[in-house]
Amino acid sequence: MSSVTLNDVRFVEPEGARNYITHDYGALSWLLTKDHKRIAILYLFSITALFMLGGFFAYGFISQLGFNYWVGFLFAIIAMAAFGSLVERVIVRPILG
16 A cells, blocks of 8 residues: 655646746746736836936935035936946847847
8 A cells, every 4th residue: 555645746736826926937037028017027126226326326426526416416317327328238239139
């Protein structure tokens, strides 16, 4: 007589357990997705990170370099535009072809 253990039983995933977050796993499946919900989540993370980077640029220009508030803010906008252009040319264009 044989005994059945949990290691012998094949796991069947419930039908409702798969959604847009757990569809495929891994960073590449998230970065190369065409799912609009995943794209929205990626956009939220990236825009938050870029706003924080812009704030750090403004802080550096105003407090560390001693610029006027509005001049430092203007230079932070220009620096972020240059950073975005660099990222687009170096990272995004080679990916898209």
